[in-house]
Amino acid sequence: MTPTPSVASRRLMLGVLGALPALPVLFGATTAQAQTAPLSSWNDGAAKQAILDFVKATTDRTSENYVPPMDRIATFDQDGTLWVEQPLYAQAFFALDRVHEMAPHHPEWKSHEPFKTVLANDLPALAHFSERDWAELLAVTHAGMSQSEFLEIATKWLATAKHPRFRRLFTELIYQPMIEVLEYLRANQFETYIVTGGGQDFVRAYSQRVYGISTQQVIGSSLVVKYQLKDGKAALMRQPKLFFNDNNDGKAIGIDLFIGKRPYAAFGNSTGDQQMLEYTGSGNGVRLKMLVHHDDAAREYAYGPAGGLPDTKVGTFTQALMDEAKARGWTVISMKSDWKRVFAFE
Amino acid sequence: MTPTPSVASRRLMLGVLGALPALPVLFGATTAQAQTAPLSSWNDGAAKQAILDFVKATTDRTSENYVPPMDRIATFDQDGTLWVEQPLYAQAFFALDRVHEMAPHHPEWKSHEPFKTVLANDLPALAHFSERDWAELLAVTHAGMSQSEFLEIATKWLATAKHPRFRRLFTELIYQPMIEVLEYLRANQFETYIVTGGGQDFVRAYSQRVYGISTQQVIGSSLVVKYQLKDGKAALMRQPKLFFNDNNDGKAIGIDLFIGKRPYAAFGNSTGDQQMLEYTGSGNGVRLKMLVHHDDAAREYAYGPAGGLPDTKVGTFTQALMDEAKARGWTVISMKSDWKRVFAFE
Numbered sequence: 001m002t003p004t005p006s007v008a009s010r011r012l013m014l015g016v017l018g019a020l021p022a023l024p025v026l027f028g029a030t031t032a033q034a035q036t037a038p039l040s041s042w043n044d045g046a047a048k049q050a051i052l053d054f055v056k057a058t059t060d061r062t063s064e065n066y067v068p069p070m071d072r073i074a075t076f077d078q079d080g081t082l083w084v085e086q087p088l089y090a091q092a093f094f095a096l097d098r099v100h101e102m103a104p105h106h107p108e109w110k111s112h113e114p115f116k117t118v119l120a121n122d123l124p125a126l127a128h129f130s131e132r133d134w135a136e137l138l139a140v141t142h143a144g145m146s147q148s149e150f151l152e153i154a155t156k157w158l159a160t161a162k163h164p165r166f167r168r169l170f171t172e173l174i175y176q177p178m179i180e181v182l183e184y185l186r187a188n189q190f191e192t193y194i195v196t197g198g199g200q201d202f203v204r205a206y207s208q209r210v211y212g213i214s215t216q217q218v219i220g221s222s223l224v225v226k227y228q229l230k231d232g233k234a235a236l237m238r239q240p241k242l243f244f245n246d247n248n249d250g251k252a253i254g255i256d257l258f259i260g261k262r263p264y265a266a267f268g269n270s271t272g273d274q275q276m277l278e279y280t281g282s283g284n285g286v287r288l289k290m291l292v293h294h295d296d297a298a299r300e301y302a303y304g305p306a307g308g309l310p311d312t313k314v315g316t317f318t319q320a321l322m323d324e325a326k327a328r329g330w331t332v333i334s335m336k337s338d339w340k341r342v343f344a345f346e
Numbered sequence: 347m348t349p350t351p352s353v354a355s356r357r358l359m360l361g362v363l364g365a366l367p368a369l370p371v372l373f374g375a376t377t378a379q380a381q382t383a384p385l386s387s388w389n390d391g392a393a394k395q396a397i398l399d400f401v402k403a404t405t406d407r408t409s410e411n412y413v414p415p416m417d418r419i420a421t422f423d424q425d426g427t428l429w430v431e432q433p434l435y436a437q438a439f440f441a442l443d444r445v446h447e448m449a450p451h452h453p454e455w456k457s458h459e460p461f462k463t464v465l466a467n468d469l470p471a472l473a474h475f476s477e478r479d480w481a482e483l484l485a486v487t488h489a490g491m492s493q494s495e496f497l498e499i500a501t502k503w504l505a506t507a508k509h510p511r512f513r514r515l516f517t518e519l520i521y522q523p524m525i526e527v528l529e530y531l532r533a534n535q536f537e538t539y540i541v542t543g544g545g546q547d548f549v550r551a552y553s554q555r556v557y558g559i560s561t562q563q564v565i566g567s568s569l570v571v572k573y574q575l576k577d578g579k580a581a582l583m584r585q586p587k588l589f590f591n592d593n594n595d596g597k598a599i600g601i602d603l604f605i606g607k608r609p610y611a612a613f614g615n616s617t618g619d620q621q622m623l624e625y626t627g628s629g630n631g632v633r634l635k636m637l638v639h640h641d642d643a644a645r646e647y648a649y650g651p652a653g654g655l656p657d658t659k660v661g662t663f664t665q666a667l668m669d670e671a672k673a674r675g676w677t678v679i680s681m682k683s684d685w686k687r688v689f690a691f692e
Contacts, residue, residue, distance in 0.1 A: 070560060147602055191562075204606045214416060215606030216537075216562075222603060227595035227621055234621065234628040236602050243603075249573035256493055256582050257568060257589075258604060260550045260561030275573055275580065282580040 038184045040340075041177040047290070047338040050331045051181060054288040058264060059188050065286040067264055069189040074265035074288075075219075075255060075276060076182070078196040078203060081269045081292050082211065083174045084163065086301040087127075090170040091198050092134065094157050096126075098141035139240035142199060143223055146235045154205040168345065171210045176344045178267070178292075182211060185265065193263075195255060196220040197247030197272050201238075219258045221246045247272045252279035264288065270304075271316045277330055289330040293317060296336040299346075384530045386686075387523040393636070393684040396677045397527060400634040404610060405534050411632040413610055415535040420611035420634075421565075421601060421622060422528070424542040424549060427615045427638050428557065429520045430509065432647040433473075436516040437544050438480065440503050442472075444487035485586035488545060489569055492581040500551040514691065517556045522690045524613070524638075528557060531611065539609075541601060542566040543593030543618050547584075565604045567592045593618045598625035610634065616650075617662045623676055635676040639663060642682040645692075 042048040058067040079085035099109070099118045109115035114133035117125045129137075142150065163173055182192045194213055196203055200220030207213040224239040246254040252275045255263060265288035266273070266280035277289045294317070295306035302308035304317025325332055335342065388394040404413040425431035445455070445464045455461035460479040463471045475483075488496065509519055528538045540559055542549055546566030553559040570585040592600040598621045601609060611634035612619070612626040623635045640663070641652035648654035650663025671678050681688065 070554065200603075201606070208416065216604065218606065225599050225602060227598050227625075229624065232628075234598060234625040236599060236625075252573050252580060253571050253582060256571060257546075258562065260547070260564065278575065279573075279580040279582075282578075 038187075039177065039180050041180055043338055043340055045338055047331055047333045050288065050290070051184070054265065054286060055184065055188050057286045067285065071261060071264070072185075072188070072190040073193065073259060073261050073263045074185045074190045075193045075195045075251075075263045075267070075280070076178070077251075077268040077270070077273045077276070078194050079198055080294065081175075081267050081273070082178050082194070083170070084166070084300065086294075086303065087164070089198060090161075090163075091138075091202050093161060093170070094154065094202065095134075095137045095141045097157060097161065098153075099137065102141065135242070138199070139223075139242075142202075143238040143240035146228075146237055147201065147225065148235070150201055150238055151205055154202050158206055166343075171206055172345060173343065174210060175292075175339070176341050176346075177339045179211070179344070181267070182213070186212070190265070191217065193217045193219060193255075193259065195246065195251050195266075195276060197245075197251075199223075200246070219246060219254045221250075249275045251276035255279065266290070267292070269294070269317060271318055271321050274321060274324065278328075281328060281330070289328070290333055291317070291321070291325055291330055292333045293322075293335060295334055296339075296342065299342045300335060384533075385523065385526050387526055389684055389686050391684055393677055393679045396634065396636070397530070400611065400632060401530065401534050403632045413631065417607060417610070418531075418534070418536040419539065419605055419607050419609045420531045420536045421539045421541045421597075421609045421613070421626070422524070423597075423614040423616070423619045423622070424540050425544055426640065427521075427613050427619070428524050428540070429516070430512070430646065432640075432649065433510070435544060436507075436509075436519075437484075437548050439507060439516070440500065440548065441480075441483045441487045443503060443507065444499075445483065448487065481588070484545070485569075485588075488548075489584040489586035492574075492583055493547065493571065494581070496547055496584055497551055500548050504552055512689075517552055518691060519689065520556060521638075521685070522687050522692075523685045525557070525690070527613070528559070532558070536611070537563065539563045539565060539601075539605065541592065541597050541612075541622060543591075543597075545569075546592070565592055565600045567596075595621045597622035601625065612636070613638070615640070615663060617664055617667050620667060620670065624674075627674055627676070635674070636679055637663070637667070637671055637676055638679045639668075639681065641680055642685075642688070645688045646681060 039048055039051060057063050057065040058072065060066060076082055079089050083090070096118050099115055103109055103119055106115070109119060114129055114137055117129075118137070145153070158169070158171055161170060162168055163170055166173060185192055192213055194203060194207060194211065194217065196219070198220055200218055200222045203220055204215040204218045207215065207218045222243045224241040224243045226237045226239055228235050228237050244250065244254065248271070251273065255276065262283040263280045264283070264286075266276050267290045268274075268277060269292040273291070277291070280287050281289050293306060294301050294303050296302060297308050305319055305322050322332070324330070385394055385397060403409050403411040404418065406412060422428055425435050429436070442464055445461055449455055449465055452461070455465060460475055460483055463475075464483070491499070504515070504517055507516060508514055509516055512519060531538055538559055540549060540553060540557065540563065542565070544566055546564055546568045549566055550561040550564045553561065553564045568589045570587040570589045572583045572585055574581050574583050590596065590600065594617070597619065601622065608629040609626045610629070610632070612622050613636045614623060615638040619637070623637070626633050627635050639652060640647050640649050642648060643654050651665055651668050668678070670676070
């Protein structure tokens, strides 16, 4: 499944040369913090206060907005909300690396777009790929194997591939303040779900280890899967066809499909999360709706209304979304002023 | 949504005349039992022993087949495995009652099949409905409203509709020995899922109250749902089109889609559960695969290899399934000899 990459391909094979560093002991450290001072990586301000007030209102038995534990559902977008999504989604880097790995078996790709651009490492052209180009890349690189085989491929990649700017594993580029929100909510008996436009099975490969979120609490986009009985053994084979697009209205639909309950808290950072926040906010009682605004070019990136980056088709925090947030009373988190620390390794 | 039913329709409106009886306090009673003697409604024998041995092997830290709690997944078919499915699925009775309720708004149904047969209360003809007939009935009676409205309609029906033979609420016709299995597994840190060919949203209307299973642990067949923003409020509208058929190979696919882990235990009673048991059994280590065989005409029903009932298109426990069970070492539960008690009310 993983032929030796060509020399040329190595430029895009991010981090394959790096050794696997020890992961920071995130959970031990922050659990202890949560008991003493919740959200310690947050500066005091409206955003932090909104989270504290929400938890108090929904967990205090004397509150008119008390929510029984079985209904405490919180949903989180992943890319740009829990970890870095610039300059590309981690899963897009994975797909590009897969194209290089698979290329020896597909000589026709050298003259066929979008593969030609990927194999030529033409980064400027790649930034202009259409959704259809990405869909073709994802279908080819993510299908044609069993679910178990895909898990192995993704796990192997995640253990070595590094981010081009931060030179760290993608799984280290998770936002420490958001990890604290996950833990704070779980300590208050909320179930924390990831609701991602990205691939459900890709995220499930690391969600437990990285976020403390089990596979059954990851909702995402998925491919058609076929049941196969081979030599008496059952396997599930990934087909190159989208089954469910968990983005935009798909996020509200996916939450209802997988959970069957309306969230009390929802966190996002782009137009892909708009319907999830609308759906959350349409419930009765107190609901927490938050958007991460990337306005910190020094520590991470600045894009959306904060400007500073060209339109890369990811993380679209439009002015219209900012206007809706204001009109509906959603809380906008400023990465720059609300977060003391962005990453755990800082 | 629920116009007054005509006099003629009342014949099929099972139990509408009955008052809502107090539900037996199932969970309090059996939880206490589970602590002292697990599976007390089971006779000693191979089936009971298989469950006890499985739990011991997977939860004993010194066992080579120890399974960490996060991987302890158990899946249960519903109709015929957790509750009565004869002479029709409860959800089919619900659909028939809905046709009568909705008929005043659909005068054309009087001359249009399969509605004509339903409205004429022609039970013998109804027994010969094709899958397509049922699909049409389900689409019409289960769609055209929001998810919240459907929940309300189903909840109202469940509170009064009664089974034609037992004259009890359908939710009272759950198998006491299986409730004890659910509780015994949960007491041993297994997550218990319903994996049903029936409607996911129908089962979610009562799963917590009746089985102690939360909505997010109910996987079933579902309709296409559309996101709608009306007067600024988000709603999810049910469309008359099947989205996911959680039966046969769909059960293995649904488990992977919703849970992302292979079960260690699976319980079924028909060919619809075959792939779920194959998929469960294809994992490594010790896996529990069980089939409920309905061979007890006196206390419940006898069908499948036990014969005694005409083919009603439900609960197909074929001879081929019995042969596969033997070949693969699945445990067949005899309702007659393995269960001391069938229902809690006995």
